[in-house]
Amino acid sequence: MKGAMLRSIQATLRRSASALSSSSHPLRRGFSSESAPDRKVAVLGAAGGIGQPLALLMKLNPLVSKLALYDIAGTPGVAADVSHINTRSEVAGYMGEEQLGHALEGSDVVIIPAGVPRKPGMTRDDLFNINASIVKSLCTAIAKYCPNALVNMISNPVNSTVPIAAEVFKKAGTYDEKKLFGVTTLDVVRAKTFYAGKANVPVTGVDVPVVGGHAGITILPLFSQATPKANNLSDEDIKALTKRTQDGGTEVVEAKAGKGSATLSMAYAGAIFADACLKGLNGVPDVVECSFVQSSITELPFFASKVRLGKNGVEEVLGLGPLSDYEKQGLESLKPELKASIEKGIKFANQS
Numbered sequence: 001m002k003g004a005m006l007r008s009i010q011a012t013l014r015r016s017a018s019a020l021s022s023s024s025h026p027l028r029r030g031f032s033s034e035s036a037p038d039r040k041v042a043v044l045g046a047a048g049g050i051g052q053p054l055a056l057l058m059k060l061n062p063l064v065s066k067l068a069l070y071d072i073a074g075t076p077g078v079a080a081d082v083s084h085i086n087t088r089s090e091v092a093g094y095m096g097e098e099q100l101g102h103a104l105e106g107s108d109v110v111i112i113p114a115g116v117p118r119k120p121g122m123t124r125d126d127l128f129n130i131n132a133s134i135v136k137s138l139c140t141a142i143a144k145y146c147p148n149a150l151v152n153m154i155s156n157p158v159n160s161t162v163p164i165a166a167e168v169f170k171k172a173g174t175y176d177e178k179k180l181f182g183v184t185t186l187d188v189v190r191a192k193t194f195y196a197g198k199a200n201v202p203v204t205g206v207d208v209p210v211v212g213g214h215a216g217i218t219i220l221p222l223f224s225q226a227t228p229k230a231n232n233l234s235d236e237d238i239k240a241l242t243k244r245t246q247d248g249g250t251e252v253v254e255a256k257a258g259k260g261s262a263t264l265s266m267a268y269a270g271a272i273f274a275d276a277c278l279k280g281l282n283g284v285p286d287v288v289e290c291s292f293v294q295s296s297i298t299e300l301p302f303f304a305s306k307v308r309l310g311k312n313g314v315e316e317v318l319g320l321g322p323l324s325d326y327e328k329q330g331l332e333s334l335k336p337e338l339k340a341s342i343e344k345g346i347k348f349a350n351q352s
């Protein structure tokens with residue numbers, strides 16, 4: 001019995017490794033390691049629940065030549081572990097504030113999953129008091145040591161931490177709106193999974209844009225634009241899918257029952273988004289992902305929508321496209337909450 005189980009696990013691992021090494025895998029498409037330019041990626045919060053699997057996935061990405069893993073504790077072990085994987089990038093671990101500058105220097109992309117996660121009963125905004133200060137100090141260091149890097153903000157509440165980062169960069173004189181991203185890819189990942197399940201279509205071909213922000217009703221999946229089109233979904237189905245996408249984070253927080261929030265699916269989503277940023281930097285055409293960025297597609301200064309990525313980061317913020325009446329309502333309902341979260345971040349960054 002044990003032998004059969006072991007053989008089955010080994011077969012699964014072999015299949016996963018072979019899928020990852022295939023040039024059609026989303027994390028490998030675009031360049032072979034031989035033709036890709038040198039790119040340094042830094043992960044801040046690398047010893048955490050998201051940081052560790054994200055470090056693994058970035059180590060598997062052939063577009064990365066240097067991987068810097070930074071945390072306030074625990075990075076030497078994570079870095080030693082990940083560094084033994086026989087892929088392109090050189091890995092270095094950095095621990096404690098005095099090593100943060102070295103971790104950041106020369107970075108092309110900085111991914112930030114540093115900070116505390118939710119426990120059941122908490123909103124993402126309940127994390128503000130702790131995470132706002134963490135993000136502020138990390139962004140101050142980014143402005144000093146790698147002001148040209150693309151910043152992928154994962155730390156919650158994203159609706160406030162992205163405006164905080166923007167204000168810190170403005171004060172430092174380094175702000176470039178094309179280079180700051182709130183990572184909302186997990187909302188897209190969830191919307192695709194839930195839609196494929198309900199519509200009974202293969203998930204690999206599914207696309208669903210998700211706009212707005214990254215908390216509760218500010219997460220607005222646009223199922224009217226989902227592809228392939230599903231004719232078997234009722235209005236009630238779309239409402240249920242919307243609610244499940246909006247509550248996806250809470251579903252995981254409750255299932256983990258006090259042991260944190262989404263880490264593995266977030267690491268996957270974070271790796272997909274960072275890979276898209278790297279492809280854009282490398283000049284791969286037509287790289288489009290949803291992200292929470294500085295925006296003028298609504299009256300709000302930051303908004304998540306489809307974004308075309310290029311050699312300088314954001315190349316174009318794409319519009320919302322045609323919305324159903326239900327989505328139009330959702331859009332109007334989310335604006336006051338999103339506006340308040342953005343303003344809270346801006347106020348925090350400027351008062352302390």
Ligand SMILES: NC(=O)c1ccc[n+]([C@@H]2O[C@H](COP(=O)([O-])OP(=O)(O)OC[C@H]3O[C@@H](n4cnc5c(N)ncnc54)[C@H](O)[C@@H]3O)[C@@H](O)[C@H]2O)c1
Nearest residue numbers: 045047048049050072113114115116117154155156186266
């Ligand atoms: N954007 C999203 O879709 C999304 C999804 C899931 C989680 N998150 C958020 O990501 C964050 C991290 O979640 P997690 O589950 O990995 O938490 P975690 O507690 O497991 O890990 C966080 C890590 O951050 C480190 N850290 C704390 N202060 C730091 C600092 N000043 N500098 C560097 N590192 C620091 C901790 O030492 C820890 O290793 C949370 O805020 C969570 O809400 C966002």
Ligand SMILES: O=C(O)C[C@H](O)C(=O)O
Nearest residue numbers: 118156248249250261262
């Ligand atoms: O829900 C959380 O607190 C974490 C994250 O924002 C998520 O969407 O899973």
